[in-house]
Amino acid sequence: MTSEEVETISVKARIPLFWHDQPSLWFGQFETVVNPQKPSEEAKFSLMVAHLEKMDVEQIIDINMSKDRTGRYEEAKKRLLSVYEESGARQLHKLLNDMELGDQKPSQLLNRMREPAREKVPDATLQMLWLQRLSISTRAVLAVSEQKSLDVLAAMTDKMHKQATETQTVCSGTCKGHSKSSPLCAREQKMHGELDLRDAVMQLTKEIAELKVQRTMRATHRYRRSAHSRSRSRSTGRNNNYNRTTRDVCYFHKRFGENARNCRSPCNYGKRREN
Structure with missing residues (x-):
């Protein structure tokens, strides 16, 4: 072969x-x-x-x-x-009505929604449609985020989705032997849901705080560089003025001024005083 x-x-x-x-x-x-x-x-x-x-x-x-x-x-x-190939109208209908989260990760749903939305729907509208498919607790957490990137939001949402899934698994094990509608199981589900949301909010708050600290540090660094640059500029100006003032003046007049008893040529000290 x-x-x-x-x-x-x-x-x-x-x-x-x-x-x-x-x-x-x-x-x-x-x-x-x-x-x-x-x-x-x-x-x-x-x-x-x-x-x-x-x-x-x-x-x-x-x-x-x-x-x-x-x-x-x-x-x-x-x-x-x-x-x-589906018509543009059919693709938009699918985007608006047919796509649900189901068993997917939020990021997987976003990627599926991007195909029919491509060149037809702006990112802000796509983000709104995607958020509508997420749980109320997830939307509440994302609402306080300063992050604008859809991909970063999707990654954050995947983490929250994973935590919620693990919580449901724990709750399922806790509720064995009880009806899912029983008061005990309902309390367990509510408790784990609140803990999960609280942890997610705390994590998001921490990430936002870290971003603010980084932004402040960058701003401080830029200010210091700018201040240092201005200081060097003023220092250079003073040195230049001094050099112009003392140019063509002999050592004795530089050192003692009008009290100098000696003078060494060339020296324009007398001419400068006349001016």
């Missing part, structure tokens, strides 16, 4: 079957794997068809059977995208 054949097999193995729910993403993945090999358009078409299901091939049967093989890959790609 030649190295070219081995490479061809390797490329085929890295290409997944066609994704009907995300055709644009599939073509992006397909071309990322295939294009480095610099295949011809016809070779790309053959590789693409090999990863389609029967109902997909039926959508491009006329292209597949055409005697004119020019541009078949791009034409088939365009056809499949038009068949399976």
